[in-house]
Structures are given as structure tokens and as C-alpha cells.
Amino acid sequence: MSTVFSKSRPGREGVWPEKPKTEPIDFLPGGLLREGSPRLPSLSELDVVRHFTELSRKNYGVDGNFYPLGSCTMKYNPKFTEEVAALPGFARLHPLTPQLPGGGDMTAGALEVMYEMERFLCEITGMDAFTLHPMAGAHGELTGALMIAAYHADKGNKKTKIICPDSAHGTNPASAHIAGFEVVSIASKDGIIDPEALAAAIDDETAGVMMTVPNTLGLFERHLPEIVALCRKVDALLYYDGANLNAILGKLRVGDAGFDVVHVNLHKTFATPHGGGGPGSGPVGVSQRLIPYLPISRVTRDEAGRYSLSYDHPKSIGYVAPFYGNFGIVLRAYAYILRLGREGLTRVSEAAVLAANYLRKRLADVIEVPYDRTCMHEFVVSAARLATEKNVRALDIAKALLDKGYHAPTIYFPLIIKEALMIEPTETESKDTLDAFVADLCDILALAETDPEAVRACPTTLPVGRLDETHAARAMEITDDL
Template structure:
């Protein structure tokens, strides 16, 4: 396909005639506010556009076409039924500012989802508005900050994160005007409690934590951690990135967390869309509930109504966040039922532990071999890299040639040359076995023919791309020759 862009196909005077409304004149727009030269958008026929974008789609790996064990991203099957349900004409054509009196169907759906998520979180209050995990994190930390302020304790501005936390955690804390302090993680992937005790104090606003952690293991002393932070006057934030591991099996509210976010595009199977949209609803305990972002949906005698929590941190988008994603998540949750939710955590964990056991037998090094895998696990290729000069990135690129999307690479940073592997519950045993076979093949290649691995991929639309050139010689938009 080379890199022929839609602009290269453009011919002056061509267009998609069926898409043009009947001409109308507007003669009252002031001349000085009109543009003089038309923007250079493509001029192509409808078929040309259709073919161009169909062919581009085929240059993508996706869940629908490949196994996609991208750690921490929960690339599970996105049910088409949920997509169709959210695409009901009445939902697609609803204006966001339509009065509640003519929006009862939509509001009922949001209310149902609030209830389902409260139950999954083990928390009594839920706001659906955050549009992504990062915005959910923002809401949570802003709520923690607002809560301290409401207690007259505005000096609490330090957020603790375990080493190896997702980059969004410190970035979120900074966006909320807080400073960040890292807490060490000990051998076997648990937070160092002594380091935590030394870190908490009068400036502690709270701790942000993922559990199972970014090390792919369940934090066994989470209730001790909660006690240490609470005793110091801080609050605990649960990052829902890895909730798929424990859905239906354990609840963050029971672990001592005060506020959490869900990633509906992970745990509740909404499509990732090539990078978004997501949705990051925020749940809270009773004491933090008044600070939730609005709007939320309340059920009253007169029907469903929009409501703003009394001490809300405010609105995070113009309307109701990514409403269409919320509808898809509800559709998925309805199809699962309570029993189905529990099976998600169980089979996600079964698949990950099975893959970990098979890869260990095949000669790969698990980062924490003495621990149970959660829904994901880490292998380190450090020894391999030393022996054969083949890196985790080379391995990842070579996997593409076997029709498998690469796992997450080089995260968490504390494990050298690592791959973070998350198979999800929707993959069958044959798919997992094929992955193990591909890994074994590449391991053999790394010994016998490392150059093939180092120069991978070989079967993609492009060879390995030059990231350095991309960053040094910025070319961020097409220009006419």
C-alpha cells in the first residue's frame, strides 16, 4: 500500500455528489469574517474514499482479527450486540440537552449502569461522566483534594504511588496540583510497608494504587496499606486498570479504598476504537460521595432526573461524558448477569496462569515465579538479551509475523526487558497454545538466527519504523509536493 494518502488521490472537481445538500446562499455574513481560500480537503469519489479506508483498516491488527494480549489493556471480545444496542436510532438521535421529560429511556439506562457498577465496586455512589481512565483518575484525586480542603486541611497535597505505577498516576496528581512521592516495591511485587510508613505524614493527601498491581500480582497486604494511609489522615484511590482480574471475586470497597475508577473499555468490553473512546466512571464511599463529578442520575417519584452532588468537583465535559460507551457497557453487563461477571475474573485468571505455566515450561523467565499470576503476568527476557542480543522489543516485533499482537513491552520499568502479557477470558485454549508455540519458535530463532528476530517484522505492510527520524524531522501533516 505504500503510504498513498487520501490527498494523493484527490483531483480538482471530483467529489461525492450524493453527499451535497441543495445549494443555499448566505449573504449576511460579513466579508471580513469569511475565508478567502478553501481548505485543501480531498476531492475524491465516494468509492475512492470507501476503498481507501477499507484498505487502511486492513493494515491494522485488532481484536476482531488477531489475538491481542496487550498487558494492562484487557483486549477482550467486544460484543457486537452491545454495539448495535447502543446504536438504536432513539439513542443516536437524542440531543444531550433534551429535557429529562423526554429522556426517560436514556436516563433509566444510566441509572441501571450506576447500580451495577456500585455493586461491582462495593461502593455506595457512582458518577458515570469521566471519559477515560485518566479522567476518572483526575476526578478521584480532585475529590481527595476537595475532601481535605473541606476538612480545613489544605496542606495535604502529596500523593503517594507505588514504584511501577502507571504513568497516568503521577501525571494525574500533578494535574491536580499535587506533588508525587514514590513508595518502593519489595521482592515478590508487594508494596514495602516500612517505606510506606516512612512516607506518610501530615502532607499525605492519599495513595493511588492498582490492585492487582502493575506487577501482575494481587497486593496481599492491601488492608494493612489502607490502615497505614488512613491512620495518617490520607485517603486511598483504586486505579481500575486491572479490575478484570477480580471482577465478581473481590471488591475495592471491601479493601479499604475510598474512591475508584472503572475502565469500561477494559473490564466492560467496550471497543477501544484505535485509542478511544473510553469511559472511566468513578465510585466513592459515603464520605466522598458529595464530591463526585456531575451530573449523576437520580430516581425520584416523578421519574429519572439529572442531579449534581452537593460539593461536586464540577463537570468534566460539556455533556454526559461518553454516553454511547456507557450504553455499550450496560448491554454487556446485562448479558453477563451476576454469574457472568464472576466468570470474567475466574477465566481471565485461569487463562493468564495457564499461559504463565506453559511459558515457564518453555524456558521463559517469569518476573515473579513464586507468585500467582492475576489476569496478567510478566516475563523478563533479560538473560536472553545478554546471551543472544535479542531484546524484548525484537521479540514483540517478531510476534507480529506470527499473527499475534505484541504484549506490552518495557512496562513496568522496574523489570528489565519485560513483556506484560494479558490473554483475557475470551480467548480459547487453542489460541493460547498457538501463542506458546510462536514464543517457542522465536526463542529458537533467537538462538539459531537472531538476525531474523532483530530485523522483524517481515510480513507487515512496513518494516521496522524509524522513530528517531520521526521525532527529529517532524512531519505531522501532508503537504502538496
């Protein structure tokens, strides 16, 4: 598709309702004025409307298609939460609005939302306190790792290592490393953490263990009590990666299970928009012993019920985000939680687990499921046999799914499964949608057996086909067509 600049024609313009009554130079300082015209395309109103309408038709979104993505799933975005986030009292509230003496009267509504949201997340996870500052899941991981470091430094502990199992999310080691820790990886056994491997790796220098429950294979960590006991012996903190929290909502409070730190992906678990790098929100909850190290500022409420921001926390790790994180995402999740309530959130996990197991059973006869047992919200299949016998890899299957109208699932992750495709149907999809996905995937797998070249040629119906991503990264060409 042509860029909007290539459609530009000199002298072509839209229609202004009326000419501005005041020239910009009358009220703008001279230093802010351009020396020349802005480098914008010259187009008619109809050209602009048609260009962006055509773009919207090429866009892939959850409102029109199914995301069997896994790992960081796109669920539907409830439209009522968009309306809540657009309320003028929230949408037009400037982040630098001053607090009035005696309480944040001008920001009381927003502060109340944040205060209550922290209480909601504490109830859902079993943690003692939360911060809403982190702006994404990995940012939440880093915040948690920094608080683990602050805790040990405050106690005078000489802790240098964090243990990450090979079934954890891929950002866990990166977050631990950025926080200054040496990362120790341990191998899974039968798809979950092996307590013997953990016992061999954990020692007095271990600051913490980072886990994803259920893990990236969609399997629940059955040895959790033993893992908690091993951590307690050496004063190592247990970190819960909350990316898969929607599998256990209402079923398990991770704080009750022994976790000390948890991050929650509001932009995943609580159905707020994400994708393409944002927006996101990764609040972090902590147990009682980590409360002093939470980021500032913190929302407080006095005896009169007035809300304000508190900065007097000398052991805090400080600021981790500008202002108060992505408030709009917090607001959407707040509305979603209020709408569903305790029973509704429990049904979320029940429906997610049911949908994943339904797909797992339907697909087990047509593609290898390395751990073909009851899963949680997602499961992993392997195209290893097809890759060996037909030269059709997980990437090819994913590209073929694009031609069928689906977003591709996560591929080649987790790394412990060869030719992995991680499938997560989410609780919001109907049986009809799941059945259609199974039928289309079966068609692709059958075609791979009889005409593998056809699968390797996919996608053939989209505006963009196979790209040489390696060449694009190594020989990047940036042109200025403005």
C-alpha cells in the same frame, strides 16, 4: 500505500443520484459559504471504494487477531452492544435536549440508563456512589485525586503528598501531580507493596495512597489489611486504580476492602471498544465521606420515579467533562453487564485468571518469569538474558510477534522489570488461540538463540518496518499535500 490525495485526477468524480434541487446559497448565510471549492481529491466512486477497502485490509483489529496486550487490553467487542448503542432513541438524542418541567421526559431513557449504571457499579465495587463523567481511566484518576484534595481542604487538613508504589500504573503519579500533590514513590518487595516501606513513608501530610490491585505484575496485594490500617491512622484516603478490575470481578468488592475511591475502565473491563486513544470511559466511585465532592451534574430519581439532573451540590469539584462523558461507552457497558449478570461477571474473572496462569506455566520454561507464582489476569516475562547474551531485546520480540499476526504485548512496563513484556490473554480467548500464541512465541525465542539478527530485523511482512521514532519526534516534517 499511496494517500487518497495522490490518486486524485482532475475532472474525475463519482456519480450523484440526482442534482440537488436547492442551491446551498438559498438557505445558508453568506458568511458560512466557502470562497472556493473544498480541497478534496477528485476520484471516481470505484477509486474511493478500493482505497478504503485496501486500508481496511491493512488495519489490525480485535475481530481478526489476538491482543495479548497487558495493561490496557483490547477484548472482543460484543456485536449486540453495538446494536444497543445504535438504537435511535439513544444515538439520535442530542446532548442539549431540554428537560421538561417536572422531570426529564424527553431524556428519561438515557437518564435511567445512567442512574441504573451507577447502581450497578456500586454493587460491583462496593462503593456508595458513582459519577459517570470521566472519559478515560487517567481522567478518572485525576477526578479521584481532585476529590481527595477537596475532602482534605474541606476538613482543613494540611495534606500535600500522595504515595504511589512502583508497581502502580504509570499514570497514577501524573494524575496526583496535576491535582497539586507531591508524589512519593515507595519500592516493592517481592513484587508487592512492602508495609514497612509504606509505614516509613506515610505521615500526617499524606493525603492518600494510590494502588493497583492486582498490580502491574499481575500479583495480588496480600498486605491490603495492613495498608488500610496505616491509611486510617493519618486520615489518608486509599485510591483503587481499576484498570485490573477484570481480575477480581465477583471475587472482591474493593469498597468492602477499605478503598475510598475507585475508577473503573468501562472500555476495558466491560468489553466496549477502545484503542488508538479512545473512546474511553472511566467512572469514579467513592465511599460515603466523599459523596459531597462528586462532579456535577448528578442523576437523581424522585419519589415518583422521574429522573433529572441535579446541580445543587456546593462542595462538588465541578465539571470534569462536557455533557455527561462518553455516553455511548456507558450504554455498551450497561448492556454488557445486563447480559452477563452476577454469575457471568464472576466467570469473567475466573476465565481471565485461568488463561493468564495457563500461559505463564507454558512459557516459564522458555523465558524468564521474574515472579513465577500464581498470578491474576496478567503476568510479566523478561528478555533480560537474551538482551545480554544475544542482543535481542523485548522490543525485538514484540516486533517479531507482529510478523506472526499478533498485536505486541506491552513492553518495558512495569519499569521494575528489565526488558519486560506484560502478557494478558483476557477471558475471551480460546485454548486454541493461547496454544498458537505459545508456539509462535517459542519459535521466535528459538530463532533468537540461533539467528538473533533475523529477530532484530522484524517486522518484515508488514507495510511499515522499523521506524526511527526518536528522529521522527525530534525532526518532525509535516507536509501539506492537499
